Amino acid sequence: MNPGSESDSNASGRRSQSAFALIDGNSFYVSCERVFNPKLEGRPVVVLSNNDGCCVARSEEAKALGVPMAAPYFQIQKDFERAGGIAYSSNYGLYADLSQRMMSVIGQFSDRQEIYSIDESFIEWTGFRRFDLTTLARDLRQRVKRWVGIPVGVGIGSTKTLAKAANRLAKNHPDFKAHGVCNLLDLPESLQDSYLARLAVGDVWGVGARWAQKLQNLGIRSARDLKQVDPGWIRQHFSVVLERTALELRGTPCIEFEEAPPPKQQIISSRSFGQPVTTLEELTQAVSAYTARAAEKLRAQASCTGALTVFLQTNPFNVKEPQYHPSMTLRLASPSADTRILIRAALSGLKHLYKPGYRYQKAGVMLLDFSAATVEQGDLFSAFSDPTTSINPRTDRAQLMATLDQLNQKLGRGTLWIAAEGVKQNDVKQNWQMRRGHLSPAYTSRWDQLPVVRAIEYA
DNA sequence: TCTGGGGTCCTAGGACCC
DNA sequence: TCTGGGGTCCTAGGACCC
Numbered sequence: 001m002n003p004g005s006e007s008d009s010n011a012s013g014r015r016s017q018s019a020f021a022l023i024d025g026n027s028f029y030v031s032c033e034r035v036f037n038p039k040l041e042g043r044p045v046v047v048l049s050n051n052d053g054c055c056v057a058r059s060e061e062a063k064a065l066g067v068p069m070a071a072p073y074f075q076i077q078k079d080f081e082r083a084g085g086i087a088y089s090s091n092y093g094l095y096a097d098l099s100q101r102m103m104s105v106i107g108q109f110s111d112r113q114e115i116y117s118i119d120e121s122f123i124e125w126t127g128f129r130r131f132d133l134t135t136l137a138r139d140l141r142q143r144v145k146r147w148v149g150i151p152v153g154v155g156i157g158s159t160k161t162l163a164k165a166a167n168r169l170a171k172n173h174p175d176f177k178a179h180g181v182c183n184l185l186d187l188p189e190s191l192q193d194s195y196l197a198r199l200a201v202g203d204v205w206g207v208g209a210r211w212a213q214k215l216q217n218l219g220i221r222s223a224r225d226l227k228q229v230d231p232g233w234i235r236q237h238f239s240v241v242l243e244r245t246a247l248e249l250r251g252t253p254c255i256e257f258e259e260a261p262p263p264k265q266q267i268i269s270s271r272s273f274g275q276p277v278t279t280l281e282e283l284t285q286a287v288s289a290y291t292a293r294a295a296e297k298l299r300a301q302a303s304c305t306g307a308l309t310v311f312l313q314t315n316p317f318n319v320k321e322p323q324y325h326p327s328m329t330l331r332l333a334s335p336s337a338d339t340r341i342l343i344r345a346a347l348s349g350l351k352h353l354y355k356p357g358y359r360y361q362k363a364g365v366m367l368l369d370f371s372a373a374t375v376e377q378g379d380l381f382s383a384f385s386d387p388t389t390s391i392n393p394r395t396d397r398a399q400l401m402a403t404l405d406q407l408n409q410k411l412g413r414g415t416l417w418i419a420a421e422g423v424k425q426n427d428v429k430q431n432w433q434m435r436r437g438h439l440s441p442a443y444t445s446r447w448d449q450l451p452v453v454r455a456i457e458y459a
Numbered sequence: 460t461c462t463g464g465g466g467t468c469c470t471a472g473g474a475c476c477c
Numbered sequence: 478t479c480t481g482g483g484g485t486c487c488t489a490g491g492a493c494c495c
Binding site: 048049050051052053054056070071072073074075077090239240241264265266267268269270271272275315316317362364435 | 460461462463464465466467468469470
């Protein structure tokens with residue numbers, strides 16, 4: 001673009017400017033719980049991480065009570081409940097389902113959508129010149145609320161970072177809060193800047209706690225300050241990543257819009273245990289279950305893995321106990337996505353790592369070094385069929401895994417599993433399985449837990 | 460007693476190659 | 478006294494995101 005061209009030099013240059021909107025669900029997990037439980041409206045509500053550990057979502061009322069993000073629940077439980085607060089265990093099945101519905105409604109408002117996380121989505125509105133984007137955003141909000149039941153905020157700007165900033169303002173700034181929409185493109189640059197000046201530098205997308213502190217020490221306190229610093233200087237003193245953020249604040253798009261997420265380069269499956277675990281037998285079950293989960297994800301993106309890391313961990317918060325945090329990476333003879341092969345490798349690693357006498361708090365597996373399933377490399381010694389049978393180990397294996405996935409998808413996770421994952425005795429949970437003491441029903445994904453509507457009789 | 464579970468990108472330094 | 482230059486790959490660590 002010519003430096004002197006209108007859209008480049010003109011501060012408010014709306015003419016051919018790109019336009020992005022960021023839409024996100026307000027306190028998303030809490031809002032999901034509220035959809036089917038309207039009694040929660042107006043009350044302090046938090047949703048907890050796995051094992052009912054930390055508060056990962058807070059309603060406005062809970063924030064007003066001073067519950068910090070990621071607060072360990074056991075530390076605040078007493079005060080919170082005394083103040084009328086309610087806590088829920090994470091019900092990911094429910095949140096994932098409502099997320100899909102929300103995303104598909106949002107997708108009706110543009111042909112370019114990037115689903116950025118379970119509760120956030122960018123859409124591109126570049127070239128929507130005949131629309132008033134603020135009005136369009138309000139329509140979007142209404143439709144999501146009416147059709148899905150989730151309240152959302154919308155921020156609009158000429159780059160993804162500015163759309164993020166606008167979204168922040170839409171939620172927190174009194175000028176926008178009422179309508180939940182902030183459209184920076186509608187404002188002259190001087191006014192934009194005065195709003196950016198109200199946004200702490202640490203609230204800018206891409207600026208974490210570390211950099212925020214360092215920036216503040218240098219006198220760069222707001223989004224506007226960061227916008228006005230020379231990007232080259234930022235690159236020198238921080239990194240090319242933060243330089244891009246600074247450029248984005250100036251209206252220069254540097255961050256790709258990704259309609260289709262690229263395949264993952266690594267897959268992790270790990271969990272903290274419901275209770276400390278000491279025996280190899282329990283660890284074997286847990287590691288097998290996590291490996292099965294990781295293998296399922298691997299197949300879902302049509303990859304094979306060439307290597308796998310197993311790790312164990314004692315509770316790092318328990319400083320009085322002896323700590324042990326070993327890991328081991330195993331290479332497979334040839335890339336695979338077969339749960340049985342992966343479990344075998346993981347368990348052989350586990351046997352090396354396991355030492356009795358520790359109270360283990362967490363275990364996990366990581367898959368790395370992926371290749372496409374379609375170009376799976378044969379192994380000279382196993383690729384040939386046993387001449388006495390008609391079994392082809394490679395294709396039959398893929399078919400078996402596909403059948404496993406189909407059944408578990410159709411009939412629910414846990415319909416078919418590898419015996420090494422263990423068997424519940426009389427429906428009693430194994431120690432390693434996570435605690436979920438405050439779980440709401442799977443309203444939308446289980447027949448036996450559908451919400452029931454009772455007729456109300458009027459006198 | 461109880462403290463989440465995923466991911467990505469960038470950089471620096473060392474090993475190694477021609 | 479003088480002691481190449483350019484490249485790739487891998488790993489660890491540090492930052493960030495939700």
